[in-house]
Amino acid sequence: MILAAALDNINNANGFSIALTGILIVFTALTLICAFLTNLPRMLVILNQYFPVNESHAAPAARPQSAAADDELVAAIGLAFHVHQSGQN
Amino acid sequence: MDTLITFLQSTGFYMMTPWHALMIVIGIVFICLAIRKDYEPLLLVPIGMGIIVGNIPVAQNMALTVYDSAFLNDGTFDNLTNGSVLSFLYLGVSQGIFPPLVFLGIGAMTDFSTMLSNPKLVLLGAAAQVGVFLTFLGALTLGFSDVESASIGIIGGADGPTAIFLATQLAPNLLGAIAIAAYSYMALVPVIQPPIMRLLTTREERRIRMAPPREVSRRERILFPVVAFLICALIAPASLVLIGMLFFGNLLKESTVTERLADTARNALIDIVTILLGFCVGASTNADRFLTADSIKIFVLGAVAFGIATAGGVLFAKFMNLFLTEKINPLIGAAGVSAVPDSARVVQMVGQEEDPNNHLLMHAMAPNVAGVIGSAVAAGVLWSVLGQ
Numbered sequence: 001m002i003l004a005a006a007l008d009n010i011n012n013a014n015g016f017s018i019a020l021t022g023i024l025i026v027f028t029a030l031t032l033i034c035a036f037l038t039n040l041p042r043m044l045v046i047l048n049q050y051f052p053v054n055e056s057h058a059a060p061a062a063r064p065q066s067a068a069a070d071d072e073l074v075a076a077i078g079l080a081f082h083v084h085q086s087g088q089n
Numbered sequence: 090m091d092t093l094i095t096f097l098q099s100t101g102f103y104m105m106t107p108w109h110a111l112m113i114v115i116g117i118v119f120i121c122l123a124i125r126k127d128y129e130p131l132l133l134v135p136i137g138m139g140i141i142v143g144n145i146p147v148a149q150n151m152a153l154t155v156y157d158s159a160f161l162n163d164g165t166f167d168n169l170t171n172g173s174v175l176s177f178l179y180l181g182v183s184q185g186i187f188p189p190l191v192f193l194g195i196g197a198m199t200d201f202s203t204m205l206s207n208p209k210l211v212l213l214g215a216a217a218q219v220g221v222f223l224t225f226l227g228a229l230t231l232g233f234s235d236v237e238s239a240s241i242g243i244i245g246g247a248d249g250p251t252a253i254f255l256a257t258q259l260a261p262n263l264l265g266a267i268a269i270a271a272y273s274y275m276a277l278v279p280v281i282q283p284p285i286m287r288l289l290t291t292r293e294e295r296r297i298r299m300a301p302p303r304e305v306s307r308r309e310r311i312l313f314p315v316v317a318f319l320i321c322a323l324i325a326p327a328s329l330v331l332i333g334m335l336f337f338g339n340l341l342k343e344s345t346v347t348e349r350l351a352d353t354a355r356n357a358l359i360d361i362v363t364i365l366l367g368f369c370v371g372a373s374t375n376a377d378r379f380l381t382a383d384s385i386k387i388f389v390l391g392a393v394a395f396g397i398a399t400a401g402g403v404l405f406a407k408f409m410n411l412f413l414t415e416k417i418n419p420l421i422g423a424a425g426v427s428a429v430p431d432s433a434r435v436v437q438m439v440g441q442e443e444d445p446n447n448h449l450l451m452h453a454m455a456p457n458v459a460g461v462i463g464s465a466v467a468a469g470v471l472w473s474v475l476g477q
Binding site for chain 2: 006007009010013014015016018019020021022023025026027028029030031032033034035036037038040041044047048053
């Protein structure tokens, strides 16, 4: 009796068809995204031939000047060490 | 003396009912869970404090609660001074303004790289949405109307902003209960999901190791939000607002030329909106409106929805393994519910119980973010079908 009433509620609201349609649409959308992502690397190979990656638009390198700064620091430490050693002699 | 008596009769102590006191205790429990157990503190502290604020009984003629709005039923203003401050803040919830802004922030902080490197995991985000639609049927059997059932079902998406957004569009009368249920279950992900995950998987399955994801190029990361938005919005236009903001936020991040905007979206903006959203949702749970039989049913259905969604993701991962040569760990199916990143963390935790050197977190993030897209599409579908 309760089960029949519950089924009636679902049928009256067209529940089964809404639920089935809904989950199918969600799967369709995400399956299309999946298909797109699967083929994206291949599409990019073609795209890159006509529109090569322009490095100037990429994010700036994280530490372009740090290496130079490090070299200067090493040179300064080396000079200080040399002066110190020279003074001792 | 009369003045003193009148004043005493207007105090919260005089007007307090056991139900108000119960709600205040619930608010305190939320705050304790956040602080002591670290369950979603960014949500539970504002919601808990909001519950306490919303359940201080006030005199009828004082415009203090979120429900004391200056809006008339026809949408015009009665008199601005008739509306409470909280009611104006609550417009962000009741008019569905806050959820898309939260999605903008989520998009700006989400890295879709693992999903881009292993596209088949996207399907797990779809499988977990089965919880939404089965709970929709469950709510119908309990006598809720179709629009109310749809709003309750979306709790299974484990996505608070989506649940709020759909409830504001379809069933504003249930907004408080649905919002509290959705956020409560999101906070309880570490409690609800592990038993279901262990029950549905074998020890060998939980020990499966997955290959590390490949490196994803910048072009892929930039193209993805644009094309994925077009796919979702053209299939389910009603999901346009949520999906649009999600992918807009992601484009701000991945383009790398709008770093300031992305930084604001994923930090300041989402923090402000989360504070207002959580507090207002909490303040909307006045005992007179909130403590009803319907609310209890919604909480039960919410737990069922969450359980089914988790099981749906895990079982679908096992189903996929029947056809895959390179097996996936079925635990990551549980991350198909879109509680980002908590359910992915739970996957990592349960996986490491069996194999401490198995790192599933990055793999679980793929179905996790796919679940965000899936629940937004599910909400769009339900709104399209039932909101006419």
